Amino acid sequence: MLAMLSVRNAKLCRMPRSQEPFRLEVADRLHSAAIHLLRHARKRDVLARVGPARLSALSVLVFGGPMALGKLAAAEQVKAPTMSRIVAGLKRSGLAKIETDAKDARRIRVTATAKGERLLQQARARRVRLVAETLSGLRGPELDTLLKAAELMERAVRQAAGTR
Amino acid sequence: MLAMLSVRNAKLCRMPRSQEPFRLEVADRLHSAAIHLLRHARKRDVLARVGPARLSALSVLVFGGPMALGKLAAAEQVKAPTMSRIVAGLKRSGLAKIETDAKDARRIRVTATAKGERLLQQARARRVRLVAETLSGLRGPELDTLLKAAELMERAVRQAAGTR
DNA sequence: CTTATTACTTAGCACTGCTAACGAATTATA
DNA sequence: TATAATTCGTTAGCAGTGCTAAGTAATAAG
Numbered sequence: 001m002l003a004m005l006s007v008r009n010a011k012l013c014r015m016p017r018s019q020e021p022f023r024l025e026v027a028d029r030l031h032s033a034a035i036h037l038l039r040h041a042r043k044r045d046v047l048a049r050v051g052p053a054r055l056s057a058l059s060v061l062v063f064g065g066p067m068a069l070g071k072l073a074a075a076e077q078v079k080a081p082t083m084s085r086i087v088a089g090l091k092r093s094g095l096a097k098i099e100t101d102a103k104d105a106r107r108i109r110v111t112a113t114a115k116g117e118r119l120l121q122q123a124r125a126r127r128v129r130l131v132a133e134t135l136s137g138l139r140g141p142e143l144d145t146l147l148k149a150a151e152l153m154e155r156a157v158r159q160a161a162g163t164r
Numbered sequence: 165m166l167a168m169l170s171v172r173n174a175k176l177c178r179m180p181r182s183q184e185p186f187r188l189e190v191a192d193r194l195h196s197a198a199i200h201l202l203r204h205a206r207k208r209d210v211l212a213r214v215g216p217a218r219l220s221a222l223s224v225l226v227f228g229g230p231m232a233l234g235k236l237a238a239a240e241q242v243k244a245p246t247m248s249r250i251v252a253g254l255k256r257s258g259l260a261k262i263e264t265d266a267k268d269a270r271r272i273r274v275t276a277t278a279k280g281e282r283l284l285q286q287a288r289a290r291r292v293r294l295v296a297e298t299l300s301g302l303r304g305p306e307l308d309t310l311l312k313a314a315e316l317m318e319r320a321v322r323q324a325a326g327t328r
Numbered sequence: 329c330t331t332a333t334t335a336c337t338t339a340g341c342a343c344t345g346c347t348a349a350c351g352a353a354t355t356a357t358a
Numbered sequence: 359t360a361t362a363a364t365t366c367g368t369t370a371g372c373a374g375t376g377c378t379a380a381g382t383a384a385t386a387a388g
Binding site: 022026029031033128131135145148151153 | 198
């Protein structure tokens with residue numbers, strides 16, 4: 001629903017690289033497609049009783065190891081108060097535990113529990129399956145394209161986040 | 165943060181087409197990449213005083229023309245009460261107006277106002293520019309890949325939504 | 329030792345999703 | 359036609375997720 005605005009008419013003169021018409025066109029379509037893909041997956045993901053932000057934070061903890069709240073917030077591109085609440089929720093559900101840092105009493109050390117790891121694997125697998133079902137009409141070469149695209153998106157975000 | 169779970173170990177026997185290992189791999193990476201791309205764009209999109217759901221619904225109204233609430237909810241893959249509130253917000257902001265259907269007094273007819281159309285164009289352009297900036301490190305062929313991928317995602321979602 | 333900075337929490341707002349329950353209008357049926 | 363079933367939208371209430379502003383406690387800087 002967000003993909004119908006033509007961006008081909010953008011002015012050509014004196015624009016930063018990011019505003020070249022074709023780049024805008026791609027950004028437009030990709031933005032819309034990403035929204036729809038995730039919305040469609042979310043729609044049938046009522047099973048996980050955890051919520052996307054907590055699941056994502058838990059993922060960082062599981063694969064990145066224990067870390068301080070601030071670092072977790074940065075990794076998730078979220079402000080500290082938001083992450084504070086997310087971590088509180090994870091703790092309340094027994095999915096993560098909190099210890100105080102021995103070196104710096106201001107910091108906390110957030111760690112995924114065994115239960116948290118288990119839940120993450122299950123919830124993640126379910127979510128991935130939902131996306132895979134959405135992609136079930138596509139064939140090999142098309143999947144290749146999507147895989148390349150996913151890599152490009154990750155790389156672009158990493159770079160943009162690092163630059164800022 | 166969601167892309168580190170290997171799905172290569174999935175069982176191969178007696179699985180529906182959507183669970184072929186490669187498809188799961190692609191779904192995994194794509195899911196993660198889409199989340200990160202959108203999160204990164206959202207991060208600097210505090211300007212629009214409208215919120216993503218309202219903006220998206222407004223987009224449907226602008227490009228799809230006036231329609232009933234139920235149809236709008238279906239288009240946005242959202243339940244009726246949610247859309248009811250979104251439309252109420254749009255009305256309160258003067259971005260959409262509501263009339264009663266002459267044929268069926270149960271229905272309402274939601275229409276984007278001129279102000280709504282104007283705001284949509286601006287907010288959308290800003291959002292697209294943010295994504296374009298994120299993509300600023302990519303070159304021609306890579307953008308081609310992303311455009312193809314966007315088209316594939318849209319097609320897959322349309323098909324999956326229609327099938328169900 | 330005093331001040332500034334850093335890390336996290338609390339409080340409060342806004343937005344967005346859901347289900348349950350309701351009223352009103354329409355359609356189907358006895 | 360009268361009654362029942364269905365459909366459309368709304369209201370109420372819950373949960374989750376984002377933010378800023380303001381507060382507390384600990385550390386670093388002067």
